[in-house]
Amino acid sequence: MGGDHAPGPILEGCLDAIQRFPINIKFVGQIEKINEASKKIGLYELMEKEIQNSRFELVASGSPIGMNEEATAVRKRKEASINVAMNLVKNNEAKAVYSAGNSGALMASAIFRIGRLKGIDRPAIGALFPTRDQSRPVLVLDVGANTDCKPNYLLQFALLGNIYAKDVLQIDSPKIGLLNIGEEDCKGNELSLQTFKLLSKEKDLNFLGNCEGRDVLSGEFDVVVCDGFTGNVLLKFLESVGGVLLDILKSELPRGRRGKVGSAFLKSNLMRIKKRLDHAEHGGALLLGVNGICVIGHGSSKSLSVVSALRLAHSAVNHDVMEHLIQLQKLPVLNS
């Protein structure tokens, strides 16, 4: 129910997703509003059909936490859609939760209702960045949950990212990097210098060392850990770069007569490039470190990004992320 355009495009994405892969959806929100929206966009019949097929279910809740409300509103508004959805995961009635609503509220609701994993001080948000190698995204975390971090948090992010990269990205021995300002061990700020030492000692990780800004998209790393301030700046910067590049392409490509002819020929290829750069295609971010699978959508999510985010959730469930996270909690480093 949450998100800038909810519930219409969210519903559209959900109904699309169940055609594409084998998931069932419990759609949590204000039933009347959902029915209204579904009629408006001509999806009422399809929705009803999928309800009959038991692929889709409407679950009643109160109004969503607004995008500009404080995250702590989840404590008072027990009937808010995110709380009702989170309870489904808590009570084993759902295997994952997805929301394009207030991400702070999602995080708070997850912490209060399903709780943190043992040994994890702070949950982190992990985002998949595209790399040079189209088939190989990199998981960057934290991208915004924790603005000020301690070295221990970053070590925990690395351990969590390692599991998600194994399961969701299907990489045997994920290559872990520490976002930093130089390749050498001695480079960095206080946080990264201390974190480097911790990561180097951790035998369960394939720690490759420092990852400079220029290396994030190189495809050299599968997981890059950083504090949530730097990660958030980088994520939003990346999202804007596609748009800036398209502006440059639009202004430079059709220049001159040859340019105009050439651009006309390239229309469909340019559309594909736009798609590849468009963050909608990349979908959701993962909330890591809580006792369940939570996928955070962009507030501005449209149908296509809902599908991507649900694919991510499906993949995490399918590859037993939760089971591996339970194993993770037994690591000595998380019990000291």
Next chain:
Amino acid sequence: MGGDHAPGPILEGCLDAIQRFPINIKFVGQIEKINEASKKIGLYELMEKEIQNSRFELVASGSPIGMNEEATAVRKRKEASINVAMNLVKNNEAKAVYSAGNSGALMASAIFRIGRLKGIDRPAIGALFPTRDQSRPVLVLDVGANTDCKPNYLLQFALLGNIYAKDVLQIDSPKIGLLNIGEEDCKGNELSLQTFKLLSKEKDLNFLGNCEGRDVLSGEFDVVVCDGFTGNVLLKFLESVGGVLLDILKSELPRGRRGKVGSAFLKSNLMRIKKRLDHAEHGGALLLGVNGICVIGHGSSKSLSVVSALRLAHSAVNHDVMEHLIQLQKLPVLNS
């Protein structure tokens, strides 16, 4: 003399620059090596001619500080090229110094020889990022001199950036932003929250508020301040993005028959786009907060980026940056 490809391409850029704008150059280095390099690239005669014209001068020095040497090497190696060059500025025999060598060494040499401005705790490195608006770059600082910052440093960076933006970018009332993870005053890490308060109080600045990652390239801001860790990550990320995008263009544009025809028509326009994305075009960074004009080149600088960097130095001298920096030192906030 410093830099990955020095002295050949540096010399080439210098000789090119003096054809393009009215500057004279004192080229500091090991004379024999310079002569050798100039012969190798066929520029010996031109160099000799410009020496006769008094536009160009060779100044003898020892070997340069290596790219991987500690910055503090400048204290022992008094005859290192960066020290000899810095002395020229100190003794009023040159108005600005440029180096593509070890940037830490340049900074250390500047601090030891020409000193910091009064009231400035830490010099910062400022880089010009291109924006959506081709004619309007944004000055981002610090991009790497100070990995851990205090709120006061960032306030000082803003004051310095303000002057450089006025003089070098010729903007009357530069719009200042604080790099942060949200638009609202209450968002951020400890550093940005405290810095926000300081910047809001400073009447000499046109402080617009927080600048998110996605806003850096929007053209909304003329100066963006941040700690040197985040700034460095962002700068290097930006430098790599151009290459990644070109890879995507190269792989996606020529797809299919229409794509091949279209791409052939667009060859020259694509070259122009490559140029626009290429950091070599954007040239040098500024060392702000020291008692002289210092331009830092990329270690990998080739001739074209040398020209850009020298243009930046020329522009700073031409628009009386030093005079305005001296005025800046009288501000009460720098004398408290």
